[in-house]
Amino acid sequence: MIRLDDMALFVEVVRARSFRRAAASLGMPNSTLSRRVSELEKSIGLRLLHRSTRKIEITEAGQLYFERCKKIIEEARVAHEQLDTMLVQPRGLLRASLPVDFATTYLAPLIAEFSETYPDIQFEFDLTPRNVDLVSEPFDVAIRIGNPVDSPLIARQLAILTPSLYAAPAYMATHGEPREPADLAKHECLDFPGATQWSLRREEENVTVQVSGRFHVNSQGMIRKLAVLGLGIVLLPSGLAAEDVSAGRLRPIMTDWQGNRMPVYALTETRLLPARTQLFVEFLRKKLKRL
Known part of the structure; x- marks a missing residue:
């Protein structure tokens, strides 16, 4: 009979891509782990892993078995955690x-x-703009801004952010204040690398304007700081600009125009979430819905 804990050991080896690393994380001897996986292969009657002195490679059968096993292990873990939360x-x-x-x-x-x-x-938080791999990396949930790409991940919408236009008083004193979307083409606009246009809306009216500037940065925090220093116009969610607006470092401009709404999602690999992850996502959803 194939034991559930042997399946769990196999899943850990595949995720670590190493018997040594998996054994260290599991707190068991490398030789014991290797023997247990070998016994699992004998029980199944198929080779799941190709071993070498430096690395392991998963076979086609092993990949199929891994995809099925990780779901079974996850369901079992969640079942135990749900029982634990009753106590x-x-x-x-x-x-x-x-x-x-x-x-x-x-x-x-x-x-x-x-x-x-x-x-x-x-809690262990990784603050990064990159799209982490929830399948191979040890994350329970990823919070992301923007429509999720087509993938098997489970997406739960938490909030919708609406960007507005801001500039520092010093910038407008030097360059003037734009009044209409077309005016932005004459100004320094701060945005992410590769951005060449902004989509703006006013009630039912939608326009797309070409924008350019000397500064392109892959951080909204840095973009906001450059705007505060008077280096250009920025399109930001109101929450990110609120502190600088209150302090007079930024001023809203063209207030009847707004950028496209940006949804905020919680992404998970499965709907079968541990209680702590489920509670965290639901807590954020309730608190952020006012945005």
């Missing part, structure tokens, strides 16, 4: 990938509130 509060390590500026502006105070409500949960 105690959710606990364990929650790993999340978060967009840098959105996390520091919007999520930080919410995370503080959530952590006070669930003191037995530990």
